[in-house]
Amino acid sequence: MNIFFRELRANLKSLIIWCVVLILLVLVGAAKFSAYYNNPAMLGILNAFPKAMLEAMELTTFNLTTVTGFYGIMLIYYALMGGIAAAMWASDSISKEERDKTVEFSLVLPVSRSRVVTGKLLAALVNCIIFVLVTWGVSLWAAQQFHPDQAFNKFLALEMAGMFLIELIFLAIGLLLGCAMKQYKQSGSIAIGIILTTYFLSVMSGMQANLDFLKYFSPFKYFDAGVMLHSGKLDPMYMLLSAAIIVVCVIAAYWIYNKRDLYI
Amino acid sequence: MSANIYLHELRTRVRSVIIWSLSVAALIFFFSSIYSGFADQAVLINQMMSKFPPALLEAFGMNRMNLATVLGFYSLIFKFVQICLAIQAGNYGFGLVSVEENELTADFLLSKPVSRTQVLTSKLLAALTSLTITNAVVWAVSFGALAIFHGSYPYETGSLFLMLGSIVIFQLFFLSVGLVISLLVKRVRSVTPYSLGLGFGMYVLDAFSGMFGTSVLEDITPFKHMDPTYMIQNGSYDTPLVLLNASVTLIALVISYWLYIRRDIHAVS
Secondary structure: OHHHHHHHHHHHHHHHHHHHHHHHHHHHHHHHHOOOOOOHHHHHHHHHOOHHHHHHOOOOOOOOOOHHHHHHHHHHHHHHHHHHHHHHHHHHHHHHHHHOOOHHHHHHOOOOHHHHHHHHHHHHHHHHHHHHHHHHHHHHHHHHHHOOOHHHHHHHHHHHHHHHHHHHHHHHHHHHHHHHOOOHHHHHHHHHHHHHHHHHHHHHHHHOHHHHHHHHHOHHHHOOHHHHHHHOOOOHHHHHHHHHHHHHHHHHHHHHHHHOOOOO | OOHHHHHHHHHHHHHHHHHHHHHHHHHHHHHHHOHHHHHHHHHHHHHHHOOOOHHHHHHOOOOOOOOOOHHHHHHHHHHHHHHHHHHHHHHHHHHHHHHHHHOOOHHHHHOOOOOHHHHHHHHHHHHHHHHHHHHHHHHHHHHHHHHHHOOOOOOOHHHHHHHHHOHHHHHHHHHHHHHHHHHHOOOOOOHHHHHHHHHHHHHHHHHHHHHOOOOHHHHHOHHHHOOHHHHHHHOOOOHHHHHHHHHHHHHHHHHHHHHHHHOOOOOOO
16 A cells, blocks of 8 residues: 555656646647637538548548547547556556665565555556546546537547557556566667557558558557447457456566566 | 767667667568558549649648658658657657766766766767667668669659758757756656657647647647658758757757756765
């Protein structure tokens, strides 16, 4: 419990910074969107564009003149920010002990290594939950000026569920990296590599039909806003896949951290 | 400038430079390889696009984007390369002097008979050398990949030179801004969250501007200063923005020297 609260306090500043950046993003976005809101001329142009072109710009399936369409486009940015933040929180909270030479201290406390990891994992999880709630709140607040309907609220809730799952995936990957890497510097670098690669894969998979299979390797594509808009639910297959990734990473993280040699 | 510090810095970066260079090379290579399949489809799109009034295309930022041409497609790859280079340069910038304080080697370094100015200059030059190696790899792989994969579509090398030439300015921006931020805050504990935040933050700002018109706020992002589509279209740099970028770099460097010389560095207790 002490570890949990200690971690929460340590991560507070980082959480605040991420939230401020996110709020700025939403505000800038909403200011720009107001030019498009209920503008039928824009809708006419969008409908006339060929599909492949819109696909390349990730504009398919969204009616940009409605608030729902606008938040559909925002999801990839939300997910990107949430994913990066989650991976950093998880990997950093484990590896920083070795970097700051405090790992001996935390492990001579009368708690098992698993308890240490649990405390840190829960603290990072709470951060992720707060981050999603802030995103949700700010999005709802910014959408009020466009008088959203009931369907929008449902869609936004769905998007936030998707964003949260993406966060969880990166949280689990970050935790595993933090626990498994022998050198504390590596966990951050590899986390960067994974985030960049998965983001590029998600862009590539949309560009050409025969590269479609790449989407299984990129969590950013698991919960596609366009698909969610049509089906009205999260894809159960991807939910299973996400759950599998999360469970495997977390179990592996505990298992490795319990038996590894710590860098002192 | 002290040769010892310079060489030591270079040695510690060798692995990082190799990994970054290889990843960027792989990125360029794989993206280029899907070009020819994409181009056949994109030609049709462009034919339809030409029927729209230009003012409306401009509103969506689509007038600048032509994925059918070799360079138009390459500019898309180049954006991704820029993200990688931004994070790499940011990493080096944020870590340049803060790493000494984290690893408790700062007082050892500063007890040597070299001035702080010399320390910082040597470190900066070493980081610049490392970045230039990656830069050279990007040059080589870009020319190679385009030569292999351009298919039957022609492309002019002039704009390609322009794009690749902008890399060094781009890298210097993130290096110096990272450095000055690392000196402004009390302590940089971990480099990656900072550099990822800076790199991706700037990218998102730029991606956003393409989507919904432009605003003044977006002029702060280097992704906009070195916009590859602008270079292809105009055959030149966006001079005012590049000058803005260069002056930010210069100011950041000057402030960094000023701050580092006066910085209170804690000794190991």
